[in-house]
Amino acid sequence: MLELWDKAITSIQNRMKSQNFDIWLRPIECTSIADSTVTLRVPNRFFQDYIDANYLSIIRDQLHELTGEDFAIDFLISEPSADSPTDVRKTPQPAPAQPRQTGILAGQLNPRYRFESFVVGPSNQLAHAASMAVCSVTGRKYNPLFIYGGVGLGKTHLVHAIGHQIHAEHPEMNIFYVSSEQFMNEFISCVRNQRQHDFQHRYRHDCDVLLMDDIQFIAGKDRTQDEFFHTFNSLYDQHKQIVVTCDKYPQEIDNLEERLRSRFQWGLIADIQAPELETRVAIVKKKAEAEHIPLPDDVAFFLAENIRSNVRELEGSLIRLAAQASIEGRSIELDFARHVLRTVFNLSSPRATIEDVQRAVCAYFNLRAGDLRGKSRQRSVTLPRMVGMYLCRTGLGASLPEIGERFGGRDHTTVMNACRKIERLAEADLAVRSAVDTLRRKLAI
Ligand code: ADP
Ligand code: MG
Numbered sequence: 001m002l003e004l005w006d007k008a009i010t011s012i013q014n015r016m017k018s019q020n021f022d023i024w025l026r027p028i029e030c031t032s033i034a035d036s037t038v039t040l041r042v043p044n045r046f047f048q049d050y051i052d053a054n055y056l057s058i059i060r061d062q063l064h065e066l067t068g069e070d071f072a073i074d075f076l077i078s079e080p081s082a083d084s085p086t087d088v089r090k091t092p093q094p095a096p097a098q099p100r101q102t103g104i105l106a107g108q109l110n111p112r113y114r115f116e117s118f119v120v121g122p123s124n125q126l127a128h129a130a131s132m133a134v135c136s137v138t139g140r141k142y143n144p145l146f147i148y149g150g151v152g153l154g155k156t157h158l159v160h161a162i163g164h165q166i167h168a169e170h171p172e173m174n175i176f177y178v179s180s181e182q183f184m185n186e187f188i189s190c191v192r193n194q195r196q197h198d199f200q201h202r203y204r205h206d207c208d209v210l211l212m213d214d215i216q217f218i219a220g221k222d223r224t225q226d227e228f229f230h231t232f233n234s235l236y237d238q239h240k241q242i243v244v245t246c247d248k249y250p251q252e253i254d255n256l257e258e259r260l261r262s263r264f265q266w267g268l269i270a271d272i273q274a275p276e277l278e279t280r281v282a283i284v285k286k287k288a289e290a291e292h293i294p295l296p297d298d299v300a301f302f303l304a305e306n307i308r309s310n311v312r313e314l315e316g317s318l319i320r321l322a323a324q325a326s327i328e329g330r331s332i333e334l335d336f337a338r339h340v341l342r343t344v345f346n347l348s349s350p351r352a353t354i355e356d357v358q359r360a361v362c363a364y365f366n367l368r369a370g371d372l373r374g375k376s377r378q379r380s381v382t383l384p385r386m387v388g389m390y391l392c393r394t395g396l397g398a399s400l401p402e403i404g405e406r407f408g409g410r411d412h413t414t415v416m417n418a419c420r421k422i423e424r425l426a427e428a429d430l431a432v433r434s435a436v437d438t439l440r441r442k443l444a445i
Helices: 002-015 018-025 045-054 056-067 085-090 125-136 155-169 180-192 196-206 222-237 258-264 277-290 297-306 311-328 334-348 354-365 369-373 379-396 400-406 412-428 430-443
Strands: 029-034 037-042 072-077 145-149 175-179 209-213 241-246 268-272
Touching (some): 002 018, 018 045, 037 045, 045 056, 045 072, 125 145, 125 268, 155 175, 155 209, 155 241, 180 209, 180 222, 196 222, 222 241, 277 311, 297 334, 354 369, 354 379, 354 400, 379 412
Parallel strands (some): 037 072, 145 268, 175 209, 209 241
Antiparallel strands (some): 029 037
16 A cells, blocks of 8 residues: 555656755655555654645645545654653754754745846836845845835745745755745744744744745734744844845834834835836836747837836736737737727726826916925925825825925935825815815826
């Protein structure tokens, strides 16, 4: 019966990276197969968790494929020193005797998200350069690297690229890519099973590079924030690289502990803004090339002009266009693209610009365009100015520095405070709410 295990494991081996296989699957010993249950012996509990989270379904599927039967999997743990495993786990400090594994690449890295496939333009130059720097001088400069920007602008892409690059250059390093939501779930599950120590050991001791995506999710989750804070400190003290992404600037994340906020500012904060037209064209062309979609220049421009603030949507439209073209057995041309994407664009693309917003605000409040950029501190001017900034932020997704620049060279914190203020006023003050609503409708944002 154990032959079944050999067969299963051999065909899994053929489908995965040999390094991962050697680290995770080769050490497993199958001790029995009986009553539709396969018992596997693994070196320790951390190992079991890792198999559980990452390889269990592959193993089950393979067994099913070979036999047509569904197997349950039981684990047997052979701790290196069998003395008293429970006591070991209760010790607050990591057990020093435990051998340190190397070359772990934990978390799913998308193989397509690499530096080579990332298009650099003025909107993401800093974030890109900082990400590259982090790979070559691991652990010192730019720690932590904090990348922030709106949805679909390439944060995850860059972080995966960092993971791939460091892994290629330093295969011995343990790289952990995790979203803060996964970090939280994993933490909760360890607390529930009284295995905090394993969790801490994994993140503070095993990890060489921590890539934490979408940190905004831990806002308001006190225990997870606390755990992350200690993880951060431990890694930082060991000069381990930390990269964090977020959809907001640290000061803008509500319900984030001050001590975390300030730590995010110890290193480098790099923003990604919505790409400008040329960058969008380059991105859509690169994507078409990668997917072998023949895309004429005028169609590339058409897509890039109509989708301004989200690269994911840009890619989505290209794929949709390609799918439709293949269904209809025709090539992609401008008229065809217009026809296929007509409804999509009307629905989802904000066509207004910062200038449009400023013009509409001036018309509504009866001001001159220069007033919004000027120095006046009178409420009759400051209120419309703040409304304009707020609309640009929430309606167009423009970045804080860009808005500041376009409203008379103001600092990004001024813009942020303005947005907060209008948010509050819109709830309390009917006149402000109605101004915001009317302008939104008028601008279709
Ligand atoms: P975010 O994490 O910021 O929400 P993602 O990294 O998931 O965004 O990016 C969304 C999609 O857009 C991905 O498919 C990504 O490859 C692509 N993308 C974003 N920016 C770029 C860029 N500068 N060059 C190439 N592709 C990009
Ligand atoms: Mg992302």
